[in-house]
Amino acid sequence: MPQPRYKQLVDTLAADIRSGRLPPGTRLPTHRQLAAKQRIALVTATRVYAELEAMGLVSGEPGRGTFVRDTSLPPGLGIDQPSLGAGMVDLNFNNPALAEQSAMLRDALRQLAASGDLEALLRYQPHGGRPHERAIVARHLASRGLAVSGEQTLLVSGAQHGLTVTAMALLRAGDVIACDALTYPGFKVLAEALQLELLPIPATAHGPDLAALAQLCTHRRVRAVYSMPTLHNPLGWVLSAAQRQQLVSIARRHELLLIEDAAYAFLAEQAPTPLAALAPERTVYVSGLSKSVATGLRVGFVTAPLPWVAAIERAIRASTWNTPAVMTALACGWLDDGTVTRLEAAKRQDATSRQALARRIFAGLPCVGHPASYFLWLPLAEEVRAEQLVARLAAQQVAIATAEPFATSAQVPHAIRLALGSAPPDVLQQALQQVRQAIDYCTY
Template structure:
């Protein structure tokens, strides 16, 4: 069949690099005329290549060859016939985001000061751009002076400069029994010591923290109080104030990770607002915008500003000028607010699908989050479930990357970002079936 031969020939040329990534393909009509096939056949060929993740369509511009080093499961548009469905990494995104980026870059191109983006930047960022970000964060975090805010190359880089700039080898850090794997990676590189503190309702228990402080020398706390990853919980105000009192009594820094706090529309007061003299707030835009746009920020007490600036200088020298200009432009014109609303709506829709498909299975999640935590009954082992799902083309995570301490909960972490509703529903239905069969 000519259709199949055309598909395989084009696929082989793309994979071999004969047709370079970013190449614009001929229109459907031109392709049909060149190969002597019907227009409908040309459309089928392109649709099949798109489903395989080899090409991508851009509204009003045509079809383009996709970068082959970026697996389809790491892209925004999850192919219907992908060889594997990725429910491990949370990748927010929408098919129309590329056009928003295109418009944003056009806006930057029209600026009169493009040469400034080609030069070295201040280590913590240009003060005017720091002020834009500070004003953007202040409504939910309390007043932030721009001099206390430092721009980083993503929130993960923010965690790194905090660890290398504000801590020393062997420092003890209290954290939840389940915590962000990226922070655990930084802790390992810096040779720090994590001390898990038991919690209640998914948040650190102040009384348990007191007991840890009584027997362990700590330097800091690491918390995700608003939309915990992986549990999706939000710490109540009473617990926050109690933890602040303990931190003050024991002179502890509080590292507040706010990667997902935009998902909670009515949060309690932040630690940054409750204890600005000892709170280091770390956040970023990748969960709001896209994982490829690496821009983060760290807010520190004034007496730590110098140390943090030196850590940024030692790691990246200065802020990512082009991305910072793009993000601050989007803050000022309201684009980032639109993205926040879109991500919350997408998360709420995913949670509704999750409830429909996994309703008879216990799981924990925030109402607007693109991930869920699924504890498993004793008869099921997480590793076995992961293997069975892998055989069905679905990748999920166990609790191991998140667990601090000697015990690992028997659970799965599911991430929904990057999947359309139909594919998410199909994947969760398969997961529910596997759980029921075991």
């Protein structure tokens, strides 16, 4: 039985793309042009492109057209890959570390080895952490404007685990979660795994469009809002006190759960009051030490209203039972003796230096980011294809990410996101210059 005409056209175009006859970045005819050229209906031409997009061979961008994708690139353009090849400079992931941290770890391990009750660290721990360690974390958070008790504070295996147990405990499959149109990819992965529907909040120059959020809540049954009010990833904004009050007002009016992700909040000095302090009855606050201390130190914290603590503890039990005791003891020792505070100050200075370097290299381009941030968002000119840029730089041993992993809306911005916190400063400078040269090459 012969194939339908549109299927034949899909197969022909797919073969041309896979063979390289239509190279990555090629702008395909408009829907109307394809319909006229192939003598098919406009709706059929639209169906052809929809099937090619579902196959991952093309990407349609409103107002720009339909383009051939680079099928040699990994899914998510590298953002989901746990490791890179030898010699690759990583501008995908932030792994901020200071030179003196290895020596600090040796000293801390010696102190831990000489401490009293080592046997206790070999046993199961309470699911939310031992009471004295929860109290240490609560004191640390109080110094950052969040007054919570140890009973409200739970220890988890990093901020991502904190987000996971929060969602496991308080959300259900099918719940609608409002989040920024560009957001942390790890939350997107979590939402997909738990079958949560993400509803994008449009972005403005200074934060989410909160009027649009209020409007969304009148049309959809929104259960929660996932927010990064203090140093947003990837856009770097810090919501003002007025914006935070407006968000809390919307949450109270529509009975929303607020999930506050503060993973990068330590980089913003003198930030406004956390959402969890403004709306303690409905906010879960999640943070950790991966960025402020080290990514290998998988210790994070969750604070929640007391009525929700037991449910989150059950989720910790179901996922990891408890945070590893040795890691927790090490982290709490550093919290208690001021080491974390000193590291945070040093990393703010480091991030500020790296951000300034990036701004100098990309002078004249529309950079978006916080002056003390470990990442930079770069919108691209009309003629620069993000996927071509990624492929070109990958061939030069530099890994970057497009906007796709961060986007929760159907329309993906034409941009790249650069992580500044992993490479040594001299290597970072060279890699950023390569990115600038690649952008300039693709522009002219």
